[in-house]
Every structure is written in C-alpha cells, then in structure tokens.
Amino acid sequence: MDMHTLTRDLMAKNQSKIVMLVGDGLGGLPMTPGGKTELETASTPNLDALATKGVQGLSIPVKPGIAPGSGPGHLGLFGYDPLRYQIGRGALEATGIGFQMQPGDVAIRCNFCTLDAQGNIADRRAGRIPTEESAPIAISLRAIKIPGIEIFVEPVKEHRFVVVFRGEGLSGDVKDTDPQATGVPPLDPVAENPASQKTAEVAKEFLRQARELLKDQPKANFHTMRGFASRPDMPSYLEVYGLRAAAIAVYPMYKGLASLVGMDIVGDATTLDEQMQVLRDNWDKYDFFFIHFKYTDSTGEDGNFAEKVARTEQLDACIPAINALGPDVLIVTGDHSTPAYLKSHSWHPVPTLLVSDCCRPDPHTSFGETTAITGGLGQFEAQYLMLLALSNAGRLGKFGA
Amino acid sequence: MDMHTLTRDLMAKNQSKIVMLVGDGLGGLPMTPGGKTELETASTPNLDALATKGVQGLSIPVKPGIAPGSGPGHLGLFGYDPLRYQIGRGALEATGIGFQMQPGDVAIRCNFCTLDAQGNIADRRAGRIPTEESAPIAISLRAIKIPGIEIFVEPVKEHRFVVVFRGEGLSGDVKDTDPQATGVPPLDPVAENPASQKTAEVAKEFLRQARELLKDQPKANFHTMRGFASRPDMPSYLEVYGLRAAAIAVYPMYKGLASLVGMDIVGDATTLDEQMQVLRDNWDKYDFFFIHFKYTDSTGEDGNFAEKVARTEQLDACIPAINALGPDVLIVTGDHSTPAYLKSHSWHPVPTLLVSDCCRPDPHTSFGETTAITGGLGQFEAQYLMLLALSNAGRLGKFGA
Numbered sequence: 001m002d003m004h005t006l007t008r009d010l011m012a013k014n015q016s017k018i019v020m021l022v023g024d025g026l027g028g029l030p031m032t033p034g035g036k037t038e039l040e041t042a043s044t045p046n047l048d049a050l051a052t053k054g055v056q057g058l059s060i061p062v063k064p065g066i067a068p069g070s071g072p073g074h075l076g077l078f079g080y081d082p083l084r085y086q087i088g089r090g091a092l093e094a095t096g097i098g099f100q101m102q103p104g105d106v107a108i109r110c111n112f113c114t115l116d117a118q119g120n121i122a123d124r125r126a127g128r129i130p131t132e133e134s135a136p137i138a139i140s141l142r143a144i145k146i147p148g149i150e151i152f153v154e155p156v157k158e159h160r161f162v163v164v165f166r167g168e169g170l171s172g173d174v175k176d177t178d179p180q181a182t183g184v185p186p187l188d189p190v191a192e193n194p195a196s197q198k199t200a201e202v203a204k205e206f207l208r209q210a211r212e213l214l215k216d217q218p219k220a221n222f223h224t225m226r227g228f229a230s231r232p233d234m235p236s237y238l239e240v241y242g243l244r245a246a247a248i249a250v251y252p253m254y255k256g257l258a259s260l261v262g263m264d265i266v267g268d269a270t271t272l273d274e275q276m277q278v279l280r281d282n283w284d285k286y287d288f289f290f291i292h293f294k295y296t297d298s299t300g301e302d303g304n305f306a307e308k309v310a311r312t313e314q315l316d317a318c319i320p321a322i323n324a325l326g327p328d329v330l331i332v333t334g335d336h337s338t339p340a341y342l343k344s345h346s347w348h349p350v351p352t353l354l355v356s357d358c359c360r361p362d363p364h365t366s367f368g369e370t371t372a373i374t375g376g377l378g379q380f381e382a383q384y385l386m387l388l389a390l391s392n393a394g395r396l397g398k399f400g401a
Numbered sequence: 402m403d404m405h406t407l408t409r410d411l412m413a414k415n416q417s418k419i420v421m422l423v424g425d426g427l428g429g430l431p432m433t434p435g436g437k438t439e440l441e442t443a444s445t446p447n448l449d450a451l452a453t454k455g456v457q458g459l460s461i462p463v464k465p466g467i468a469p470g471s472g473p474g475h476l477g478l479f480g481y482d483p484l485r486y487q488i489g490r491g492a493l494e495a496t497g498i499g500f501q502m503q504p505g506d507v508a509i510r511c512n513f514c515t516l517d518a519q520g521n522i523a524d525r526r527a528g529r530i531p532t533e534e535s536a537p538i539a540i541s542l543r544a545i546k547i548p549g550i551e552i553f554v555e556p557v558k559e560h561r562f563v564v565v566f567r568g569e570g571l572s573g574d575v576k577d578t579d580p581q582a583t584g585v586p587p588l589d590p591v592a593e594n595p596a597s598q599k600t601a602e603v604a605k606e607f608l609r610q611a612r613e614l615l616k617d618q619p620k621a622n623f624h625t626m627r628g629f630a631s632r633p634d635m636p637s638y639l640e641v642y643g644l645r646a647a648a649i650a651v652y653p654m655y656k657g658l659a660s661l662v663g664m665d666i667v668g669d670a671t672t673l674d675e676q677m678q679v680l681r682d683n684w685d686k687y688d689f690f691f692i693h694f695k696y697t698d699s700t701g702e703d704g705n706f707a708e709k710v711a712r713t714e715q716l717d718a719c720i721p722a723i724n725a726l727g728p729d730v731l732i733v734t735g736d737h738s739t740p741a742y743l744k745s746h747s748w749h750p751v752p753t754l755l756v757s758d759c760c761r762p763d764p765h766t767s768f769g770e771t772t773a774i775t776g777g778l779g780q781f782e783a784q785y786l787m788l789l790a791l792s793n794a795g796r797l798g799k800f801g802a
Binding site: 001003006010033053358360361362363374375376377378379380384386388389390391392396397398399400401 | 430431434435438453459462463465466467468469470471472473474483484485487488490494497738742743745746747748749750770771775779780
C-alpha cells in the first residue's frame, strides 16, 4: 500500500516546523580494521547533544544492499517509494541541471557526435568536445521551431546537452537513436507505444533541423538522443503531507529533486552559513525545510577521509543556528552512505537522528554508525522517515478507530 | 504476499498452548528528559523473569510513525495485515458494542436528530439526548419489519445507535444520509454501486418506518444513517492457523474484534483475576488464548502516569497464574503505545516479549522500552507476531523443501 494513501487521509495541520538536514553521503566506513568512520572520527558536539535528547537509527535508502543514486536516495527521504517512482535518465539529467520539468514534459539526453561523409557515425562523442566549444553549439539549436511544441535546449558538459519538449500529447517511451556503434548511421527515433508516437515525430523533426543547423560543424555535426523520459508523475508535499515545503540547496540536482515533489526552491545560498540565513528568512513561510549539504558526499567520492571528517564537522557546526529557531522536529540524515574507503555511493544504512519533544529517546549520547545500530529507531527504510517526522510533529492522526 | 497463504500451507497441529497477553497501550514515554517510561518505572518481577528466559523486541503496529486505533492495532497482533483489512465505521461501531457481525451483514451508525415542521434538520444530534432517554427510543425501532431482512437495533450512547441488516445480497457502499448541516432535510440513502442497491432500498424503507414511529418524539423525531459497512471479510483463526482460539476480554470492543477473526468469546470476567479463572476453566478446550487488559491504555489516555504504572504492576501480577498452566508459548505485548505524556494512542513501537522453550533468548533480564531496542526480536511489524507464536509452538512447518 502506498503510504501516501494513509498520509492524505490522516494528515493534520498545525503550526509545527520540521527541519530535515541531509548530509549527502553521510554514512561511512573505517579505513582500517577496528577504526572509526568519518562521522565517528569527526568532533560533533552539537550532533552528540541532539543524540542525547533524541533517538537514532539506521536508514536503509531503498532495500538492504542497494546503493542508490541521488534520485532514489532523496525520493526515499522525501517519503516516495524509490522503487515505484523511478526517474527516467532524461528527466534526471534535466533535473540535475536544475531544469524544473512540468507534468507532460519529455526530457532527452543528447550527445553531439561526428558523422562521416556517408552519414555514418565516426565518433559517438564528437571527440569529447570541450564544454566551452559545445555549449554555444547547443544553444544554437534553440533556433529549432516545431509548431505546437515548446522546446528547451540546455548545455550540460562536453558533448552532452539536454532537450525538453513541452506540449500536448507527449510521452517518453521512445527508443534511443544512438546505435552504440560507429560506422553505422544514427537510428531514427521510434515510439514504443501509441502514446509516444507524437514524441517520436517531434524528435525526428528536431533531428532533421539539427542536422541542417550543425552540418558545417567540424566535430559536432550531429547528435544522438537517449533516455527519453517524461517527468515522473509525483504528488506534491502539499497534497500528500499538507506541508508547505522549502528546499535550501546549493547544487542544481537537489533543487531539481525537491522541485519534483513540489517544494519551493528558496534562496540562492552557496555556503552552509548562507543556507542558515535563508532558513531564518523563510522560517515563517513554510512548515518543512529540506537543507542539503553536498560535501560529505563529494569528499567521500574523492576518497578523502580527512576532508570528509572536516566537512562533517562543518555540518555539525550549523546545528545551533537551526536549534535557535526552535524546530518541533529536527532530523539529521543522509540520502545514502559514501565511504571514503569505497570512493562511491554505497548500500550501507545511514545514521539518522530524530529529535522532538515526544520522540522516545534511546540511551545514546553520541551520533555515529556504531551507536545507530542500537538506536531506538532501529533499521528502517528511508521511505518511512517522513511518517515519523509527521507523527512527531503532531501532524498525523490515528489510523482507524 | 498475504502471510495467511503461508500459514494455511504450513500449519501443523499439535497439543501446544499459546497465550497472548495484551496490555492495551502498553508502550509509553518518559515524562521528563532522561526519565523512565511507565513500564520501566513499574516494579514487574514476573515480566522481568520472563525477559530473562525469553526474548524481547519492539512491535510496530502498522508502519513506522503510524498510530493505530484499537481495530488495526489488534488486527496486526492477530496476524491480519491492518492496511488490507480495514474495518468500516459502522462495522467498528457494531463491533465496539460487542455485536457479533456475520459475513454479509451491513452495519450502520445512526444518530437521532430533530426535524423541524418543514422536515429540515434543526439539530443533528437531537440535543445530545441522554442515554437513558435515547436507549428506549432506539429499542422501539425494533418494531420495524422489512421482508427478507433480519434487523438489529442496538442503543449506544446519547444520540447514537447502531442498525445491522442481515439478509441476502447486501453490501455496504451506501452514502451517508446526514447532510452535515442544519436547515436542510436529511438525504436519501444512495447506493455507490449496483451491489449496494438493495441495501439502499432497505435503508430507505427503514427510514420510512422510523419516521412514522418517531414522529411524536419531542427531540428524537428522526435519525440519520452514516458509515454503512459490511463485515470485513476475514478468514478465521481456525482456517488460517488451525487454532481453536478463545478471547478473554472485559470490554465489548475487544470481544468484537476477536469475534471478527473467529475467536470464541469465553467467560464474562470483569477483572483480571476473573479472566485468569476463565483461562483455567477453558484451558483444555482451546489452543490459543487472547487475554485483553484495558487499563494500561485508559490510564495512559488520562495522562495518569502513576496510575498506568500501577496498572502495569497489576498486569505483571497475573503472570504466575498463566505460568501455572504451563503455556508452550507466552507472549506479552500491546496493540500500540499510549504514553501518559501524550494522553493518546501513539506510533511508538511496543515492547513485546516472547517465551518458549525454543525461543532464542537475548541477554536482557528486565522488560521495557529501552531493553527492547536491543532485544532479540528486533523491531518487527505486529502482523508477523503470530508467525513467531506458531513457530515457537511447533505449529508451522518448513517452507519449501
């Protein structure tokens, strides 16, 4: 059963404030046997004080053993079953550059390629053309006009760009045009079902005009289209939880993910301190605040244990600014683990802390992977965290009489 | 997958006895930071002795963060997925006064109302007419006769009573007749699907006769009908578990819930001591005993921490009487938490204890919310508790070869 069926039915409104502070990739591993994790190594007096008052546990982002990307990692935290709500590659790429897709939009990942004189693909990535060369070429494709369709073309990096079609009757089930080989021509876009027929036709016309516009380019004289995807049809935070929600993030991907669930993207902070100022500025306007901190993940991906420790301490240092606002529920968690030891996202469950005046505290006085094992929240799937947030905020009525 | 598909297939019969002792609302919270819960404050030497021999853990009534009513709370303990088996309002009201619904019955919550001379509702609750006035009026409606339909009319409290229709071809999808407003006439009962057409017609005829019978009443000169509901179609304990089950409860609601899953309601005890006598009297006749103790919930709802502690000690004191009978499996749990701190049902998982000669004991020597966090049963959804009961009783065969 979809938990949103329950939350829609049981939601109760009040004046409470919920803050979810997400340290991306928060969970870690020891670098040596018997060692401590990044979080356990860091000096985190503020998180430890929260642990003393609150309850901790381990959040399983999707299912045990599954390492998620940023998309499913965050959807789980937001309470959307990440196995049900899958974000197609094109939609994730568009979201990742901060493009706010609307229902009915279809997004497509495009790669510039080099065609030879016979029209066969000589290079599937146009010589990995540098961004400073490719971006203006991508922008030149904004000249393409197709009646009844609004077209967005956004440069990404090197040979990559994103195209979004907006119009009536579009659906995302269209096959890739990249033949995954050289010496053969690109494929035509082919609809996989009748509902996507119009999208295939629009894509074909786009490609026809692009071929003409690009024909004199030395490297990027054509492009392929991959990962056609509709915007995932996700109900909003307001609809399923009754929460006016704000996202305070620095990076486009996380703003994009938050916008998919109907959060407002507030402020244009570039540091955690600025994010705290945005939080203060918007405190009265929203019920729920998602605050995203990227660097616990990026330092983990770099395999830089010491730097991840330092970034974790930076995350800890923002807690007093949040506490000063008096949130009714404060949650500190991560969308997944990114152990420096693995230099990648991992499947390890994520230390998660919840503080409210009606949580049932556990005996722990510090916050880390080891204490979380015996924390009062136990191990739980991330998709249930929002239920705990709502109930601790007094925003969820009783189920059944 | 429905667990009953498994239990039907794997059930094994033997002479074992299972006792499930339910302290309603057993779980609690500390009243002050760093304090103990009600269960942890109570002196419970018998429960602690069971904890030493047995294994404990935390039962999640429905899903994390969901506070259940008595209905879903008990259905979970009985092993029936509480999200699948939802009890409609009329059926719960009938069940709550101990009416034993049969398959095909439709129950309806009725409110006496006052109509003005034009037939518009002047008071939706007939002036909250006191029970001693309303009960005889409700009983007078037993004079209503409709061919082919057996009709039950049961007083509840003040302006409320319950009507149950029994007959062929009835279904519960009929709209409320209460317009939720005054100055307008009551609505006609309208079927929401063809299967409920007959119910709507029966209800209309019931209302026609009731209007005639009530027309000279000063306050309760008509009534509305709300929450039409069929008996939830639940398989019985005997069918899904192979258990002859007895319920030993004091309050009608819990007798009603037990009867929904096919338990026999035995005895008419009004105290825990009398319940123990009923247990002894019926020991040879049944395989499974559900013993319900209300006062850990009602004292929690009252916000009376000290009294909940005292009632918990009373629950503890009945353990020797159960032990004396030598049950093969003894479970002590609750249908949900009712912390005195919150004065209401809550979502916090419920300390649960299981003792059998083949449970895998954990190191704990006392029973409480904190020890349960690190108990051997872990955190589990209540709907799996019956599987543990059956396997510990040797009543569940191996799944697959």
